[in-house]
Amino acid sequence: xxxxxxxxxxxxxxxxxxxxxxxxxxxxxxxxxxxxxxxxxxxxxxxxxxxxxxxxxxxxxxxxxxxxxxxxxxxxxxxxxxxxxxxxxxxxxxxxxxxxxxxxxxxxxxxxxxxxxxxxxxxxxxxxxxxxxxxxxxxxxxxxxxxxxxxxxxxxxxxxxxxxxxxxxxxxxxxxxxxxxxxxxxxxxxxxxxxxxxxxxxxxxxxxxxxxxxxxxxxxxxxxxxxxxxxxxxxxxxxxxxxxxxxxxxxxxxxxxxxxxxxxxxxxxxxxxxxxxxxxxxxxxxxxxxxxxxxxxxxxxxxxxxxxxxxxxxxxxxxxxxxxxxxxxxxxxxxxxxxxx
Numbered sequence: 001x002x003x004x005x006x007x008x009x010x011x012x013x014x015x016x017x018x019x020x021x022x023x024x025x026x027x028x029x030x031x032x033x034x035x036x037x038x039x040x041x042x043x044x045x046x047x048x049x050x051x052x053x054x055x056x057x058x059x060x061x062x063x064x065x066x067x068x069x070x071x072x073x074x075x076x077x078x079x080x081x082x083x084x085x086x087x088x089x090x091x092x093x094x095x096x097x098x099x100x101x102x103x104x105x106x107x108x109x110x111x112x113x114x115x116x117x118x119x120x121x122x123x124x125x126x127x128x129x130x131x132x133x134x135x136x137x138x139x140x141x142x143x144x145x146x147x148x149x150x151x152x153x154x155x156x157x158x159x160x161x162x163x164x165x166x167x168x169x170x171x172x173x174x175x176x177x178x179x180x181x182x183x184x185x186x187x188x189x190x191x192x193x194x195x196x197x198x199x200x201x202x203x204x205x206x207x208x209x210x211x212x213x214x215x216x217x218x219x220x221x222x223x224x225x226x227x228x229x230x231x232x233x234x235x236x237x238x239x240x241x242x243x244x245x246x247x248x249x250x251x252x253x254x255x256x257x258x259x260x261x262x263x264x265x266x267x268x269x270x271x272x273x274x275x276x277x278x279x280x281x282x283x284x285x286x287x288x289x290x291x292x293x294x295x296x297x298x299x300x301x302x303x304x305x306x307x308x309x310x311x312x313x314x315x316x317x318x319x320x321x322x323x324x325x326x327x328x329x330x331x332x333x334x335x336x337x338x339x340x341x
Contacts, residue, residue: 011043015051027140027158032195119282120270122306124162129154133173136162138264160264162190165205179239183208187231190262201234201253201261209235234261267309276301276319276337283312290334291316298325298337 018037021030038045125137130147137143141159152168154161156177165173167186175182177191180198187205191198200209210226225247229235233250253261269282277299280291286309293299301323307315316327316335328336 011047015047117274118272119274122268122270124265132166134164136265156191156193160192164188179211180237181210197236197238199236200229202229202231204231206230268306269309270306272304273302276303279303287312288333289313292334292336295338298339
């Protein structure tokens, strides 16, 4: 393999790892590392954007998207992998975003370390706050609740949170994330705290976003502009640039974008070196679509990754693209996975 091919393989593996981490839920430290990786090379951002677009097709539970995925793969193949031939290009294009996530059975290597096999169900943490409001937290997220007679205050210390706020005009509901304050009375919204920015997405009602009080004061040192965000819109604030750049702009969000931004709220299954047979059993316990595997060789294949529990069709589509299997419908809600003849 030439040096260009080796560099491409390394990039593919890095992209696959970041996609897996993103879907599992990035910690604050991982977010910072991810941003540094994107900024290190323009090729990183381009490669991740292309792979994420295809990955999101697979993770959408709304419809069978295999035809659309194939189209995306064909486009990417012609642009980036034409030299390697169509058959190899198709496999590499899939590996572009799931490389290292998929493992075919191989002869045992007595010198290689054993890889533990684990399966975990990942669900967001849900809490009911003292006023009856609710909050959902992504993995590794943390909050601190500070309610008193005058206001309801929540500190988002790390990660992502979705709030459904009980209406109480006498006590505003305030979420503080880093240097940003989000104020609401009765509404539903999400706040994401990253090392460099704070994102606010409103799904119901309206919120007011402004600079938060510093730890040693009860109010900002000077009056700060307030930005109102209505339902169906989002706002991304970079506090360190607030003094030198124009006020951040509110952006409309399509239903598809909103679903993607809040995809961490959907239960997921994390597989590590799990057999396809065991993975299928997990999907069949959790989802409506039933997967069927009758071939022991297919059942023995190994997979590693994080998948939505309600997207068995997407999981089957990855097996078709990555392993060359077939996925044929059987009855109303079943899919049979088998080797291609």
